[in-house]
Amino acid sequence: MSSERSAIILAAGLGTRMKSAKPKVLHELLGRSLVGHVLRSVKSIGPERQIVVVGAAADQVRAHLDEVAPKVATVFQDRQLGTGHAVRVAMEANPDLTGSVLVAAGDTPLLRSDTLAELVEVHEKTGNAVTVLTAIVEDPHGLGRIVRDGDGSVLRIVEHRDADPEERAIQEVNSAIYAFDADVLREQLGKLSTANDQGELYLTDVLELSREAGHAVGAVVVDDPTEVLGCNDRAQLAALRRILQQRINTELMKSGVTMEDPETTWIDATAKVAPDVLIHPGVQLKGATAVDAGAEIGPDTTLTDTIVRSGAVVVRSHADQATIGENAHVGPFAHLRPASKLAERAKIGAFVETKNAEIGAGAKANHLAYLGDATVGADANIGCGVITANYDGVHKHHTEIGEAAFIGCDTVLVAPVSVGDGAYIGAGSTIVKDVEPGDLGVARARQASLDGWVARKRPGTVSDKAAKRAKGEAGVSEA
Numbered sequence: 001m002s003s004e005r006s007a008i009i010l011a012a013g014l015g016t017r018m019k020s021a022k023p024k025v026l027h028e029l030l031g032r033s034l035v036g037h038v039l040r041s042v043k044s045i046g047p048e049r050q051i052v053v054v055g056a057a058a059d060q061v062r063a064h065l066d067e068v069a070p071k072v073a074t075v076f077q078d079r080q081l082g083t084g085h086a087v088r089v090a091m092e093a094n095p096d097l098t099g100s101v102l103v104a105a106g107d108t109p110l111l112r113s114d115t116l117a118e119l120v121e122v123h124e125k126t127g128n129a130v131t132v133l134t135a136i137v138e139d140p141h142g143l144g145r146i147v148r149d150g151d152g153s154v155l156r157i158v159e160h161r162d163a164d165p166e167e168r169a170i171q172e173v174n175s176a177i178y179a180f181d182a183d184v185l186r187e188q189l190g191k192l193s194t195a196n197d198q199g200e201l202y203l204t205d206v207l208e209l210s211r212e213a214g215h216a217v218g219a220v221v222v223d224d225p226t227e228v229l230g231c232n233d234r235a236q237l238a239a240l241r242r243i244l245q246q247r248i249n250t251e252l253m254k255s256g257v258t259m260e261d262p263e264t265t266w267i268d269a270t271a272k273v274a275p276d277v278l279i280h281p282g283v284q285l286k287g288a289t290a291v292d293a294g295a296e297i298g299p300d301t302t303l304t305d306t307i308v309r310s311g312a313v314v315v316r317s318h319a320d321q322a323t324i325g326e327n328a329h330v331g332p333f334a335h336l337r338p339a340s341k342l343a344e345r346a347k348i349g350a351f352v353e354t355k356n357a358e359i360g361a362g363a364k365a366n367h368l369a370y371l372g373d374a375t376v377g378a379d380a381n382i383g384c385g386v387i388t389a390n391y392d393g394v395h396k397h398h399t400e401i402g403e404a405a406f407i408g409c410d411t412v413l414v415a416p417v418s419v420g421d422g423a424y425i426g427a428g429s430t431i432v433k434d435v436e437p438g439d440l441g442v443a444r445a446r447q448a449s450l451d452g453w454v455a456r457k458r459p460g461t462v463s464d465k466a467a468k469r470a471k472g473e474a475g476v477s478e479a
Contacts, residue, residue, distance in 0.1 A: 002182070007101070007103075011023075018237075019233075023061055033064060034231060036069070042102065049073060051074070055080055055086075075089055082198070084202050091189060109231070118220060119133050123220075128179075130185075131220060133177040133220050134221050137171060147170065154218060156207055159198075184213075188209040248267050249262040267285045271285040272289070273285065276293045277294070281299045283302075286305070289304065290307050292310040300316045303318075317336070318335050320337055321337075321340075322354075325343045329347045330348045334350065342359045343363070350366070356372060357372060357374045360376055360380060360403065366384070369387070383408050383410070386409070405421065405425075408426050409428070421437040
C-alpha cells in the first residue's frame with residue numbers, strides 16, 4: 001500500500017432543514033464554520049491532498065474555503081445522488097490518488113484530531129481495505145447500523161430505513177467517517193447500485209462489496225460518541241455548540257484558567273487563554289482573541305480579535321480588534337473599536353469609546369469621552385465629555401494629545417489638531433488650533449450674568465419665588 005494520505009470532505013448539500021440561504025457547512029460554531037472544524041481535524045493525518053466536494057451554493061463554499069483553507073481543492077457534484085456518488089466524483093477528478101483516503105462529512109465539527117489520526121493508523125497497520133469509525137449510542141434511531149458476524153468482524157452497514165427489526169436493535173452506528181485503500185475504493189465505487197429505499201448510491205455499500213471481494217474490513221469505536229454527531233437543523237447546531245463550549249472550557253480550566261461560571265462563558269475554538277486568567281460570568285471571547293496570564297475579564301464582556309496583556313482588567317465592556325496593555329483597565333461599559341491600542345496602565349472608563357486610537361502608558365479617560373483617530377501621550381488626563389471631532393463629513397483627521405497633557409471636561413478637539421506635552425485645555429473649550437507644550441488653551445465665550453433677569457422675564461414662576469426667598473434670607477428686600 002502506498003504511504004500517501006488524502007482526505008475527501010463531503011460538503012455538497014444545502015441542508016434544507018437549516019432553513020437558510022447559507023449552505024449548512026458554512027454555519028458557524030464557536031469561531032469556525034462546520035467544515036472549517038472538520039478540515040482542521042483532518043490535518044492530523046498529514047494529508048497530501050484535501051478535497052472538498054461542493055454542490056449546492058458551491059460559489060459560497062468555494063469563497064469560504066479560499067479564505068480559510070486556500071490549499072484545499074474542490075470538485076463539483078452537479079447532482080446530489082448520495083454519498084457514494086459524491087466520493088465517486090472526487091475520485092474521478094483525482095484519478096492518481098493512492099494510499100489511504102479518509103472520507104468525512106463536512107457537518108461533523110466535534111471530531112477530534114487524535115481520533116482521525118487513530119482511525120488512519122489502525123487502518124494502515126491492520127492492512128484493511130476499509131476501516132469505519134463507529135460509535136455506541138443509547139438511541140440509534142435514524143442512524144446506519146454496523147452489522148457484524150459472530151466473531152465481531154464488520155459485515156456491512158445498513159441504513160435505518162432499510163434495516164429489519166433485528167438490525168434496528170443494534171446500538172453500534174456508523175459515523176459516516178471512513179479510511180479506504182484508494183485502489184479498492186475506486187474499484188468498488190464502480191459497482192454501486194441504487195437498489196435501496198432512497199434510490200441513491202450509498203458509500204456504505206462499499207464495505208459489503210469490499211468484503212465480498214475478499215478484502216479486510218475493520219472498525220474503530222470512538223470513545224466519545226458526541227464526536228461523530230452531525231448537524232441537520234438549528235436545534236442540533238445549538239446542541240453541538242453547547243458540547244463544544246463545555247469541551248473548550250473544561251480543557252482551559254484544566255490548564256489553569258479560573259472560570260466562575262463556565263455555563264455562561266463562551267470561548268471560541270480559535271481564542272487563546274493563558275493560565276491564571278480569571279474569567280467572570282457572561283464573558284465571550286471570539287475570533288483570534290488572546291488573553292495573557294494574570295488578566296481579569298468580565299463580568300458581561302465580549303472581546304473579538306482582541307489582545308489582552310498580563311494584569312489587565314476588562315469589566316462589562318466590548319472590544320473589537322483592540323490591544324489592551326499590561327495592567328491596563330477597561331470599563332465598565334467601555335467600547336474599544338478596531339485599531340484601539342492601550343499601553344500599560346492606561347485606563348478607559350465608563351462610557352468611553354475609542355477607535356483607531358493609541359492611548360499612552362498611564363493615560364486615562366475615565367468617563368464619557370470619544371477618542372477617535374487620536375494619539376494620546378503617556379500620563380495624559382482626558383476629562384469627562386471630551387470629544388475628538390475626527391470626521392468632517394468626507395475625510396477622517398487625526399488628533400495628537402501630548403504627554404501629561406490635561407484636557408478639561410466637555411472639550412471638543414476639532415481635528416486635525418495637536419495639544420503639546422504638558423499643555424492644559426480649559427473645560428468647555430472648542431479647540432481648532434494647535435496648543436503648544438506647557439500652554440493653556442481656552443476657547444469659550446466670556447460668561448455674562450444679567451441681574452434680575454428672572455424677576456423681569458419669568459415673574460411668578462417657581463424660579464422667581466425661589467430667587468426671592470434666597471435674597472430675603474440674605475437680607476435683601478423682595479421689593
